[in-house]
Amino acid sequence: MMSRDTKTESQQSQGTSSSSSSSAPQSYSQSSSSGTLSSLDTVPVQDLASIPEDPEIDEDIPQPWGRLWALGKGFLNHDCLHEEYVFGRDKKCDYTFDIPVLNQTDRYKTYSKRHFRIFQELGHGHSRVAYIEDLSGNGTFVNKEIIGKGRTLPLTNNAEIALSLPTNKVFVFSDLSVDDQTIYPKDFIDKYIMSRPIGSGACGEVKLAFQKSVCKKVAVKIISKRKFKMNTSSNEHPISVDTEIEILKKLDHPCIIKIENFFDSEDFYYIVLELMEGGELFDRVVNSTRLREPIAKLYFYQMLLAVQYLHENGVIHRDLKPENVLLSSTSEECCIKITDFGQSKILGETSLMRTLCGTPTYLAPEVLNTAGTTGYSSAVDCWSLGVILFVW
Structure with a gap:
C-alpha cells in the first residue's frame, strides 16, 4: 500500500536557532524537542572595523588528526592530538566517563573501566590511519557492527x-586528514561541518551536519540542480526550490519541519533543517506488526493539527504520505513533524489547483479524474490523511 520515494535513516529534533553567536558549549546535550526545523534567528552584526582578520595557523601548534563529535547525552566533543586515547569509566583513562551527567545515566554501569581505544599508525604511502580497538566485553560498535573484545578495526571518516x-550511539568520528569539506560552499563550511549521509532521493541526498558555533546536529538536504532540472523538465508546472524555501520560512508550527538555513551554489541547493532522529513514519509502520491504537491516535492528531495550520495559512502540501512524516525519537510516544514541501502550493482563498502531482497511492480521486482540466482544492490533503490512517 505504501511507497517510498526517499529513504531517510533518521531525523531528530534539536534546537531551533540557525546560527548562533555564542561560543560552543563544553558538553553536548540532547534536546527533548523534536522536529526537522526551527525558526531562523537573527545573527548579531559587528562593526567591520572591530572584526580581526583570520589568524594564520601556527605550524608549531599541534593540529588534531581526528575529532569525535558527541552524540550521546553527557558526552563531550574530543580532539585527537596524541597518538592514542583510552576511553572508559576509570579516572585514569585519557577520556573518562566518570563525569557529572554522564555517570548519572542508566547506561553508565554498562561501560567498562577501559572500554575502547582510538589510535593512529603509519599506513601505506606514509599516510596515517586511524584505528579503534574494543577493550570491553560489553561491546563496542562501529556503524552498528560489534568489533569484539581484543579486536581492532580501521576507523573511517564519519563512522558512528x-x-x-x-x-547507544555516543560519537561520530571525523578524520581531519580527509579534506572533503572544501567541496561545499565557503559560506556553508564557515558555519557547518558536513558528516555522513542519512537519506537519499531522486534529486539528491540528506546528510547529517554539525553547526560549529553550538555543536548542534542538523539535517542538510542537498539537491542536485542537474537532476532537479531533468525531473521537472517534463512537468508543465515545474516545482520550484524557491517556493519550498518560501513556504518553510513562512511556517512556524511544532508539528511542521522548520528551516534553519539555505545555501545556493552553482550545482547544488543546500537546505539546512532541524534533525529528527526517530526516522520516518513509514519505517515505524513497516517495522511494527501494527501501531497500538493510543499511539496511532497520538500521531494522527499531530498530523491533523499540522494540516489544519497549513490550510489556515493558505498552504496545500499535496504529497502527504508516511515517508514525509518524521518522528522526533525512537520512543513510541514522540512528536511528529510533516516534511518535504517540494510539491506544495500557496493558494488564495478561492484558488483551485490543476497540477497532477503527488504519490499515486495517496492521491485523492479528483486529482486523478480531473487530470488538470477542472481543478481541485485543499481537501486533497484530507484524503491523503485518510489513506495514511488506513494503512496503520
Missing part, C-alpha cells in the same frame, strides 16, 4: 561509535 548496544 556506539557502546554496549548498537543503538
Whole structure:
C-alpha cells in the first residue's frame, strides 16, 4: 500500500536557532524537542572595523588528526592530538566517563573501566590511519557492527561509535586528514561541518551536519540542480526550490519541519533543517506488526493539527504520505513533524489547483479524474490523511 520515494535513516529534533553567536558549549546535550526545523534567528552584526582578520595557523601548534563529535547525552566533543586515547569509566583513562551527567545515566554501569581505544599508525604511502580497538566485553560498535573484545578495526571518516548496544550511539568520528569539506560552499563550511549521509532521493541526498558555533546536529538536504532540472523538465508546472524555501520560512508550527538555513551554489541547493532522529513514519509502520491504537491516535492528531495550520495559512502540501512524516525519537510516544514541501502550493482563498502531482497511492480521486482540466482544492490533503490512517 505504501511507497517510498526517499529513504531517510533518521531525523531528530534539536534546537531551533540557525546560527548562533555564542561560543560552543563544553558538553553536548540532547534536546527533548523534536522536529526537522526551527525558526531562523537573527545573527548579531559587528562593526567591520572591530572584526580581526583570520589568524594564520601556527605550524608549531599541534593540529588534531581526528575529532569525535558527541552524540550521546553527557558526552563531550574530543580532539585527537596524541597518538592514542583510552576511553572508559576509570579516572585514569585519557577520556573518562566518570563525569557529572554522564555517570548519572542508566547506561553508565554498562561501560567498562577501559572500554575502547582510538589510535593512529603509519599506513601505506606514509599516510596515517586511524584505528579503534574494543577493550570491553560489553561491546563496542562501529556503524552498528560489534568489533569484539581484543579486536581492532580501521576507523573511517564519519563512522558512528556506539557502546554496549548498537543503538547507544555516543560519537561520530571525523578524520581531519580527509579534506572533503572544501567541496561545499565557503559560506556553508564557515558555519557547518558536513558528516555522513542519512537519506537519499531522486534529486539528491540528506546528510547529517554539525553547526560549529553550538555543536548542534542538523539535517542538510542537498539537491542536485542537474537532476532537479531533468525531473521537472517534463512537468508543465515545474516545482520550484524557491517556493519550498518560501513556504518553510513562512511556517512556524511544532508539528511542521522548520528551516534553519539555505545555501545556493552553482550545482547544488543546500537546505539546512532541524534533525529528527526517530526516522520516518513509514519505517515505524513497516517495522511494527501494527501501531497500538493510543499511539496511532497520538500521531494522527499531530498530523491533523499540522494540516489544519497549513490550510489556515493558505498552504496545500499535496504529497502527504508516511515517508514525509518524521518522528522526533525512537520512543513510541514522540512528536511528529510533516516534511518535504517540494510539491506544495500557496493558494488564495478561492484558488483551485490543476497540477497532477503527488504519490499515486495517496492521491485523492479528483486529482486523478480531473487530470488538470477542472481543478481541485485543499481537501486533497484530507484524503491523503485518510489513506495514511488506513494503512496503520
